[in-house]
């Protein structure tokens with residue numbers, strides 16, 4: 001199959017989205033930008049089309065998909081009920097990087113829900129994705145547009161490097177602003193639980209709906225996560241990667257030892273650490289205080305370092321606060337929990 005790469009500019013938005021919507025309606029696959037990461041979209045009401053997502057991504061069948069809507073009213077036919085607190089969060093935080101779990105209506109096919117009785121729904125905050133859903137006149141099921149286990153793509157080039165030749169179209173709308181996937185929160189039972197951390201933290205929700213906890217399996221390797229996707233190898237470069245974090249004064253000694261063991265090391269560091277260590281082969285990801293910039297760059301930087309064939313990638317971690325909780329959740333998986341606290 002030939003994959004059409006369509007770059008959006010000020011003039012062609014409607015025309016490209018008409019074409020993309022047609023593909024979705026006909027049961028095909030279109031990768032499109034959202035404010036978090038690029039999504040691999042299919043008509044959520046078409047089971048055969050949703051099956052193709054799993055084939056193309058090589059995704060395990062027990063890992064359900066997020067359904068994307070462009071309007072709160074679209075939720076009604078997808079769910080059994082909407083509670084007051086779900087309504088409040090939809091009104092306050094959509095469009096935006098929040099995915100809500102609902103009891104699924106019988107109309108949703110089991111490929112989307114992976115056979116479960118809940119469905120994940122999100123309204124992206126991005127003109128291209130919202131218009132695409134409107135034009136397709138159907139909710140769009142979309143996981144991140146990468147091959148499973150690889151880092152999520154945050155630009156069209158990274159989508160093409162995973163999916164060129166296996167889907168109908170990739171819409172190039174520039175870089176995803178946030179850079180890590182949405183926060184997944186389950187309000188369908190108490191305690192209200194964050195199943196996957198992201199841009200929004202528990203405090204962001206608590207001001208509207210009271211206490212919110214993080215799924216304990218996010219930290220405890222022996223527990224089974226409530227969000228199936230959390231249990232798999234994820235976001236991983238092909239190159240071995242170590243994450244270092246803690247007191248940067250201690251990094252120097254540790255790196256000296258590493259350099260004895262590895263032929264070539266590529267570093268992804270904050271500005272402050274890069275200034276202190278003065279190494280070759282460094283990419284500065286952000287100022288240490290700018291976690292939004294860090295999150296915006298993280299997957300792109302891991303992918304681009306991975307292309308340079310180093311024998312090791314060393315990535316500096318961040319403090320686990322605010323969006324840092326979501327960042328460290330991704331990084332922990334990227335490096336198979338190979339985190340060195342210094």
Ligand code: TXA
Pocket residue numbers: 034036037038039040063064065066097099101113116118119120122124142143144145180181182183184195196226227228229230
């Ligand atoms: O930001 C995002 O959420 C991006 C963009 C494209 O919207 N999408 C995304 O989808 O990250 P995906 O498939 O890569 O991750 C979806 C996560 C998985 O961990 C999956 O297990 C979880 O959401 N999930 C989906 N449906 C669920 C459900 N009914 N119950 C619990 N977890 C669910």
Ligand code: MG
Pocket residue numbers: 143144152
């Ligand atoms: Mg994903």
